[in-house]
Amino acid sequence: MALVATGCATNAPSPSVMTDQQVADTLAANLDVNYKVITNHGANEGLECRQLAAEWASCDVINLTLTNNGPAVTNTDWKIYFHSIRMILDVQNDQFKVTHITGDLHTLEPTEKFKGFAAGEKVVIPYIGEYWTLFENDFMPRAYVIAGDSTPKTLQSLDHEDPSAYLDPIDGDNWKRTPTDNNILATAQSRFEKNSDVDLIASETLAGTIVPTPLSTTLTGETVSLAQGIKIDNKALSAAMLDSVVSRMATLGINTNGQYPVKVILDPSRFSKDTKVSGAYQLDVRDGSTLIVGYDAQGAFYGLQSLMSLASTGAEKTIPTLKVVDAPRFDYRGVMVDVGRNFHSKEAILRTLDQMAAYKMNKFHFHLTDDEGWRIEIPGLPELTDIGSQRCHDLSETTCLLPQLGSGPDNNNFGSGYYSTQDYLDILKYAKARGIEVIPEIDMPAHSRAAVVAMEARYKRLAEAGDLAAANEYRLMDPQDTSNVTTVQFYDKRSFINPCMDSSLNFVDKVITEVAAMHRAAGMPLNTWHFGGDEAKNIKLGAGFQDANAADKVEWKGDLDLSKQDKPFAQSPMCQKAIAKGVVSDYGHLPSYFAEKVSKVVAAKGIENFQAWQDGLKYSKDADAFATDNVRVNFWDTLYWGGGASAYDWAAKGYDMVISNPDYVYMDMPYEVDPEERGYYWATRATDTRKMFGFAPENLPQNAETSVDRDGNGFTSKGEASPRKGFYGLSAQLWSETVRTDDQYEYMVFPRVLAAAERAWHKADWERDYQPGLEYSQDTNHVNKVALHNDWSRFANLLGQRELAKLDAAGIQYRVPVPGAKIENGVLHMNVSMPGLPLQYSTNGGKTWSTYNADAKPTVSGKVSVRAVSANGERYSRVISL
Template sequence: MSFKLTALASVIALAVTGCASQGSLEQNVVNNLAENLDVNYELVTNHGANEGLKCQELNAEWASCDLINLTLVNNGPAVDSKDWTIYFHSIRMILDVQNDQFKVTHVTGDLHTLEPTDKFDGFAEGETVVIPYIGEYWTLFENDYMPRAYVVSGDAKPKTIKSTDAEDPSAYLTPISGDNWKRTPDDNNVLATAQSRFEKNNDVNLIAKEELAGSIIPTPLSTQLTGDSISLAGGINIENEAIPGSMMVALNDRLEMLGVNTEGQYAVKVTLDPTRFTKEQKIEGAYQLDVREDATYIVGYDYQGAFYGMQSLIALMTTGDKNTVPTVKITDAPRFDYRGVMVDVGRNFHSKAAILRTLDQMSAYKMNKFHFHLTDDEGWRIEIPGLPELTDIGSNRCHDLSETQCVLPQLGSGPTSDNFGSGFYSKQDYIDILMYAKARGIEVIPEIDMPAHARAAVVSMEARYKRLAASGDMEAANQYRLMDPQDTSNVTTVQFYDKRSFINPCMDSSVAFVDKVIAEMAAMHKAAGMPLNTWHFGGDEAKNIKQGAGFQDINSADKVAWKGDLDLSQQDKPFAKSPMCQQTINDGIVADYDHLPSYFAERVSQLVADQGIANFQAWQDGLKYSEDAGAFATDNVRVNFWDVLYWGGGASAYDWSAKGYDLIVSNPDYVYMDMPYEVDPEERGYYWATRATDTRKMFGFAPENLPQNAETSLDRDGNGFASKGTAEYKGFYGLSAQLWSETVRTDEQYEFMVFPRVLAAAERAWHKADWEVDYKAGVEYSQQTNFVNKDALNAEWARFANVLGQRELAKLDAAGIQYRVPVPGAKIENGRLQMNVSMPGLKLQYSTDGGDNWNIYNHDAQPVISGDVSVRAVSANGLRFSRVTSL
């Protein structure tokens, strides 16, 4: 018996040793590859269909595909093992691999795997391996290549490949070159170069500071300079009879930031008097400002107006303790009730501190609605008491194939949760944000996106289901389940997720979940003293993209060359194979599967109304199968209108307004701040709607007469388009600028994308310019019409740009905002360097030695240049720089 026990112990010991050895071998493979594999992406061509690639046969949407060389260099010891997998992020579906030693598999979203095949013969020490692959569509900006590929082997700890662990994509890619910056060979966009920037900026000259006196952002209704100026060097003394205490604290914080003494002698008297305003001026937020030698007098139509009057006085100031302001009389009122900013923290998280800084700037520029996109496929970012899985799992991204500890990595977050791919706001964080916003006159509108873009929620509630089911409590397990376990629908979402991206609209447990979340959010708002007045349902993109117009059935007899071949018989509408939804349709509750998202929106609106919330808001496509605004239970129904103008949005906006919806202009081609600033592959952003939206383009947007924009701007390929509306104009409710965060992984990147162009959105939301033509149904605009006073538009932009460059950017610096410093224009003429910048007032620098030494550019003494020269612009405080460009 003793012998048997000893023998058994020896067997166990050998087994344990063997397992340890195997684990050690696997970890060695991971460590070697992660440390030593040099990864490089090089775009060969964006124009695959034009160059003989079989895009159509490879199922590429619109038969468009590109060719990329993925190069792996082994800078370490040889690797013979085939037991490894590289997980990497690609925002384009990979259709084919042209190296038979490797295969690529799509996992979910942008996550793919690269694995060796049976033909893999190892990575020799120092070996270079090229893996050409074909991707769908095109790759036009360098940030399409996401960082943080990582290696997995067996049960070893996954590790990020060191060469890809960088926010600057130049670390792991070859710059996009040749004509690959073009979407198609006949793309008519103008590539941003030093010379093209110089030509674009050439009509924006430096304006003397004296001529800018009285110019503030956003522009008031009426400004009358009275000829003098007042020194505030001795400080001010605010005699407030109108503004609530918490809002005064916010104003004093801004004054302190600008270096203004608030315990001085110069009197600022703030009162309320609605009788002082004309009938047309009796608008929430209206004010009068009278800066005199003896004192400044601010009269608000309401307390919000008094607050804005103080913000306008502050807008006249500069940074520093030697402030002078002009004597001036201002009468002012907002253009739109809704002046908004949307920030997506679902795709990538952004810190509470960054959100608070944004609220500060929104308040300073009189924006009053903060649309907080708190959830998406890639992350759930708000603590909900009673549903801990939403943040324990749904807010974290890491390598867990079971997704019971976290959701899978996306968008360059890599295998660990120690970056902005993960994160959430605690209940107290959210209450703090609400209180901070309230003190700045801003309503916070939470968005919990559904029924699509809900993968983080669905996965979290599946983990909850498994936990409770394992304990035998099936009633609790099913209480908040969001997917029909028998749904076998084959669906691909816009960002390549499957059916687990959708909350099932036919399940009572889905309704219970939404009701629970609304109730908990409403409780947080109540605790903050900011009642939840608006619920944002989301509602966008509840569809299967494989059923879109860019595909044709593989067996079709009438094929066209510009569509991808696909077996459409294998594609389903969302929920089409859910027995619960089949029953809902069979019972006649809903007409068909297309109507399910709008049906769910109507159902949720009743929950919202039952909670006493007056306003229901959504992306307009989520409501498109409802009859009109009367189909919903709340007092008001608001839509963020996001149709692209050159795809018909210039007409459809007026149709939505005619159906009784409060329309919030949110067009991607003009006010999406995740689009690049300019046509340059080194810029950040997605570009499906436009190749560029800089501050000037956003400033020139006409939000009420949408067809007018066809006369002053181009489509995404740099071509003109025609636009006209047919429905009568019933008035729009507001304007909102959006930041989606797929390419925005850090707070610095976030502020770079938002600022300074959001100030142009604030301008258009508050002030209707004289060059904006009134909308008339049936009037068509294009590059051939001449309805718009472009001289007036350009003159107003020049003034706005000078106020930015000479005053406002310095305030952003003082607030710690990491705004984008514009890349300057430059050219050499007759051997002399000429430089300019889109925001005059910023200093410019040049280098003739590759950037080792920088010289200040003097406009009046253009330097003689021979050879190459590099140029850059400098932030207002002199501490940061634009991207460097060369001639």
Template sequence: MNKTFKLGFLPVAIATGLAGCGVLPLQSADQNVVDALASQLDISYDVQTNHGAQEGLACQTMGAEWASCNNVIMTVVNEGEAVADNNWRIYLHSIRVILDVANEDFTIKHITGDLYELAPTASFKGFAKDETVEIPMIAEYWQLFETDFMPRAYVVAGDATPRAIDSLNTENVDAFVAEIEGNKWKRTPEDNNILATAASRFAKNSDVEALSESAIDVAIIPTPLKTRQMRGELNVASGFALSNNALDAEQLKAFETRAALLGVNTKGETALSITLDENAFSGEEAVSGAYKLAINAGGIEVLGFDSVGAFYGLQSLLALTEKGENATLPMVAIEDAPRFEYRGVMVDVGRNFHSKEAMLRTIDQMAAYKLNKLHLHLTDDEGWRLEIPGLPELTEVGSNRCHDLSETSCLLPQLGSGPTTDNFGSGFFSKADYVEILRHAKARGIEVIPEIDMPAHSRAAVVSMEARYSKYAEQGDLAKAEEFRLMDPLDTSNVTTVQLYDKRSFINPCMDSSLRFVDKVITEVKAMHAEAGMPLNTWHFGGDEAKNIKLNAGFQDINASEPVAWKGNIDMSKEDKPFAQSPMCQKMIAEGVAADFGHLPSYFAERVSSVVNAHGIENFQAWQDGLKYSKDASAFETENTRVNFWDVLYWGGDASAYDWASKGYDVIVSNPDYVYLDMPYEVDPKERGYYWATRATDTRKMFGFAPENLPQNAETSVDRDGNGFNGKGTVDHNQGFYGLSAQLWSETVRTDAQYEYMVFPRVIAAAERAWHKADWELDYQIGKAFNLDTNFVNKDAQLQDWTRFANVMGQREMAKLDAAGIQYRIPVPGAKVEAGKLHMNISMPGLPLQYSIDAGKTWIDYSAPVALDSNVNVKVRALSADKQREGRVVSL
């Protein structure tokens, strides 16, 4: 990993130099103001309502999408001496469009993305000593989770060095966000979700019994295709003696590293043979990754269809292996093969960066649970995260976020990154880092799929190439300046993107320099893959959300002939489709190259696929909406065209997925409402995540997802508002999907610890569904309809399956995550007091439980219902499997 740390702007550099000479410089008046405000202002946020339209706010006339808005009071307390100066600005982050500031002493201005400038007006007389100022803010939509509020607002004045406000310079959002209570956690007053409380968790967990060790003796995650248990056990206390005719040196090292981590000796005495034989597999088992594992009195035999299969057989062996003087293995015969060829995890390192070390740990866990595709979302509006030889600006500018309004040295701060680069808002993988990631993945049977998102979500690239243009233009070399330029300088299109950027979020598809840029980046990335010994087989184009959100159905023109009360009023005449005011694109449309401006992103995808194909790359992959105006898969030049399908099921995704498959695309099921890892675990304002697709996805919900029969999920889950929905097979579909992928977007995920909290343990449930089709999953049928009132799914079988999985996780697998240093989310326990006794449970039986009756001063281990005094206040928590970390504390 390569991270850049900036000391600040010129005044800091001068100060450092003078201090080195033994001279303490005088600070400027502006710097004094910045330092005073940053250190003295205690800022907090308190949601007043998330139902503004119902409570009399003029959401519609303020132009809120779907006429929906909320009211939050920003309270500013000056905890120091008076600050009379008005020559300052506070830059703050808001993921919601701020429509109005209801305090005449302040104005608010949108800068870009989630960055806003709060400034005093002439009427503001400064912050008096100990003064409290309330600034009501009206914003679009709602703010239901504490992590909607971003940290690190910062102060700017004149040429002073910007400084983050101390009270907001924390990852602990509890410190500056008031409890979201009452009905304020509801998206609408009619929201039917169940708020997660100790009691509601207890009720939800109550059907999951704790199983004995013997009941899960031969259980493996993910579940094998066939398992036959025999009488007896094999003593393996001495460890294994390997006889290897299947794995290369790096694969063997990967296995031995995992074994050592789990305390398993690979230099012991029990015979362990590892061989390959394709002819030993037939039918659905004759695929890459298939294996057979036999444990009997004579020793252990792992037989792989290929080396990846042999490696997976060893992972299953480790899943069964205990350590210690009395370690034994059950005698079993296992035949196993993957359900899907593509079993993926997508990690967004663009919005916020995640370290190389975190990626290596993720790869280790993917291998342990037989996931085989690491899709790295390497670029977005907020950051470019991969060194590209020959284009240093991409990382010099595009990988850093800091306060530079010109954006010539860095991108502006976003998503709580603050004014400096010393956090995960900044950072990138060097070429050496990326090659190391590739080699680590290759040894574990994992393909790394790089995504360079375009033409939308490309602001980091566009701004970087504008900096390159300026550099060479100033040198008089216009040919070099324009070589990789990505923006038509004459494009005046007025566009607002999904995450509130302007036209600079888009790579212009009508410029030859855009394709030159694509070719250059592919060339360099392909060379890195070659150096690592992992051929570049798949190129991910991105392609998503190339649109102007102000042209969505949630808005209407201020002069609409038939206005409705539930849309925001805006002047539609000022809104453009992307590229509509680009002379270059206007010329192409006039020439009939594309049907209209809306078709340009799909047209660009087809052009990029030709570049990908010219590089000998077999697979072209994209988010499905980026290809929606192409005829079908035949429009692309690569051997295969794949789409990550991310339509929400209850908005029609239960049908549209099959339509994409019928058009010849390899469909990778990637539904936000079931396998997005950035959605909250629970309907609890204290959980992290965005929630536009669902209010909660816990491990159990992900485990219960039926990825091939999407309508079935309507019988076993609810929509965003906690209501039932209808699912029905409507598209003639006679071929299976290509794969399943779990996604982690990083808008609210800034640190590696937060990243691992969001991904683990629920990604292991996604691995289960990607590898194994459960008996309770029904086949897709045209005309078959599902909803909460139907009873086609065998709920008893599903519960039994989940109970097994949950017990294996709680009793075995979480301890392995601990050993690997994974900072997984510890489930919050359920609890209730009934008939004078405290009852506790947890979603993954086996994890330690504790309670406190003295406000958390001391904690007592819980094993069975315990009698309590009626007037005692009880707090509960769970621990990690190794008892080294505590989960979130809740009160009854």
């Protein structure tokens, strides 16, 4: 394909006298930036993606257009620092060059051929990027400009959270990963067809339904009104747990100073053998009183949550009399939140803990560190938060980390931030009062750049003071390591804690000691340490590349001089000595070796559980290689790339399996195949609430019959191994690369996390037991899909008619689903994935809106806009037109 570059005017204005700061200020105020995806299918259209060293020989073309809306600028001593999550392989305008700095940070600067920006001039800079750009949020905001020694200034045209401000819509077939992509683009029509099998269920039919679904519910034929309030006779809960219940009831409008008696007791003797587990309860709602019996305090707490689940948020507080016997499916019912990539406020975390408790989730996996940020104060190591928690423009990285992920040059946004010791204590106490274990994750040896940079700053400070012993005590990087490494998110060797240095273990010991002390102070002993362990590799040595010097090449791999690539630590003299001593057989085994060493530190501190992402332990023999009583792994292989089989291999090695598959329970993936949705999409193009609800976490091959792969195609799955023990839990993950604000965070998590809660607590009748050797695909018919459909219809109605209103009451900024719509013979038909939510339409471009009535469908003409409304009527879905 031809690439046309629009050059600058040949009659550039005479240089005006501007200071460096004036140049930066002028460009920042007046330079309009626009991106347009020209093609996502570069290799199919003749681009030399392979020769440009694109992984899997896949590349795209983007037109970057700069429009100067201000006076002429002829200065050539400037750089625009911008964020690109794709490696930029080639620039098709010789007046500019792009340089990769670190991570997603790049610079655009003029070459010697630059002729200046004339007033009103538009310049197009086509560039070729690796892979593809399928969702608008791939383009990060807050590029900034520096001229000479000026203060950095954010480009005003990019200082937006809405990418449509600086991006042309992704149109044509560019929403497809490849030309043969079989996904269905989310449109008004396709949404309507998808939603059409879910009808509104009468509210009385839903009465007596609890979320998540109990083991058994028996309706006893009467009703009880809670409108006049209840009176709790508590014989089971601590004061803090009772206070959290009262707080939740107040949120839902239930008066706890009323007269209707609710007695809460403990009596383990009332429970059968299969329900003698933590969290089990019995609920007996009668005309004159309610009795809640907990197997333990946690069970009693959940019994009260179930009583609240029956009630609506409105004035109507009538609930049916019933008897419930209930116990959890999994011991581990988790939510992971990444605050390393972007920080999320303590208040947002507390709101999440409230909802976890309401829906009986009990493990909060707190991903506190990553390459882009260290988020917890550690007494004695101030650099971790003084430097490692802050992002700003400092090329030396001695005062902060360089900007990433759209944070721009300043630290006044969610790119920066940390939890003080008191903040963390507050979170721990809040979680404890709701029966939630907080599991801190300090990711290592990879994804550790924030820690490494901070400890290098500490080293420099103490070394300059002449205290080399102290300087080296917690150093994490071998200063002589010359390894050429590129991590998954384009960092270099400073992304890794060196596993061969005693000071690395000193650091681990120090951090665990301080975090454990916080847990003790909060009255929540540290029972689980999460090591992280994921992605300790050089992506340039992956299967998507081939040696550029090889005689025989394939067209679908990128050409790269592999002789110049290293495994992590391969050029570290300290690790070379360890290999020479036979500590491990090769450099690839070092991360698992380090995990085993850290597990000894964990065990020595009396911490029972060691947890990691499974790939971090892949070279350890089995769970017995670790020093702790239990070893848990978050299993995160995608099912269509073999995860439906490999999970059982891991379980057969004795690990406590926490199912965390990215193609089903990663909440950073988009809700829909729609470029306007937020999220990364390497694992799946879409995971909505319905897909998460239909996930079968214990029989992973089953999902091949009920869902498709990343490209919308069917796949086959079967496992052969017999697990040594059943899976231990289910966890839903929220990674935060594209999630920069608390509102964005809650949009991504809610409401689909409620579906994860349902699957973690309740095994549905349509979930089949795992059978080694039994294969599933789109062509098999092992799953009772009618039962699955009916179960989803029930759950979808519960969300639309009851549960979303509770999220509103709690102040949760959940995603209001985009409705489906079609026009037939001039008549508008609308529906929504969660029946009960109000729908609206406009025939005048959104100036006024009318409520849609399915029983009296309106006649319309011309362009029609549609939207769904939140349960409380105060927020709206994204508007679409047809």
